[in-house]
Amino acid sequence: MHLKTLSFALLSLISAGRAHESSQYPYVPNDLQCAEGSLPTFVHNSYMYIAPLDKFTNITGSFFNIAWEGGCPATVTTGTDNVPGVTRGGPCLGGTFNDTLTMYSAHPDALHTRTTGPRTHDSRPRSICGGQATYVDFISYICSKDQIATYTGWSELHVVSMQAIAGAIGAPILAGDCPGA
Numbered sequence: 001m002h003l004k005t006l007s008f009a010l011l012s013l014i015s016a017g018r019a020h021e022s023s024q025y026p027y028v029p030n031d032l033q034c035a036e037g038s039l040p041t042f043v044h045n046s047y048m049y050i051a052p053l054d055k056f057t058n059i060t061g062s063f064f065n066i067a068w069e070g071g072c073p074a075t076v077t078t079g080t081d082n083v084p085g086v087t088r089g090g091p092c093l094g095g096t097f098n099d100t101l102t103m104y105s106a107h108p109d110a111l112h113t114r115t116t117g118p119r120t121h122d123s124r125p126r127s128i129c130g131g132q133a134t135y136v137d138f139i140s141y142i143c144s145k146d147q148i149a150t151y152t153g154w155s156e157l158h159v160v161s162m163q164a165i166a167g168a169i170g171a172p173i174l175a176g177d178c179p180g181a
């Protein structure tokens with residue numbers, strides 16, 4: 001890498017760091033501490049599709065709209081969509097859920113969101129292959145009494161949700177090589 005490019009890259013890292021520290025919403029610790037009697041489960045799934053990033057963020061980019069996740073819709077929200085600190089919630093599978101948006105970092109080539117409720121969930125769609133394809137990964141951290149059921153349930157939900165989106169926008173799976181390279 002050219003020295004000038006490198007120092008520019010470092011400078012933008014530093015200023016990005018400052019911007020994050022001064023954001024209005026306080027940093028929420030990443031590492032999960034579970035209450036007595038429950039254990040953490042980490043579910044990490046990743047996907048690559050041949051379709052531009054905005055096809056995905058168009059569907060997944062609203063904190064208040066979680067219909068694409070195949071679970072329970074949010075019936076109660078507080079605050080302005082996509083502003084860290086706002087909440088979404090409602091009834092779900094005989095109980096209730098209440099998530100807080102704790103990070104919303106949007107860039108032309110990436111969107112990183114984190115929600116915290118009973119489950120902490122990172123969603124990170126990114127543009128790859130010069131804008132022709134998208135890499136998406138989800139990391140869910142959850143405390144539960146049944147780690148196997150928790151892992152299987154969330155992993156399947158991620159897979160089914162992404163298959164549904166890819167089907168809806170007609171995005172083929174990217175096997176590895178960028179198209180048209």
Ligand SMILES: *[C@@H]1O[C@H](CO)[C@@H](O)[C@H](O)[C@H]1NC(C)=O
Binds near residue numbers: 054055058
């Ligand atoms: C976003 O989705 C809407 C319909 O859900 C569609 O009309 C619009 O073209 C989409 N925009 C992009 C950039 O894909």
Ligand SMILES: *[C@@H]1O[C@H](CO)[C@@H](O)[C@H](O)[C@H]1NC(C)=O
Binds near residue numbers: 076087
């Ligand atoms: C979620 O929690 C927030 C903050 O405590 C509250 O304002 C909001 O009404 C709750 N939402 C639901 C659906 O319980």
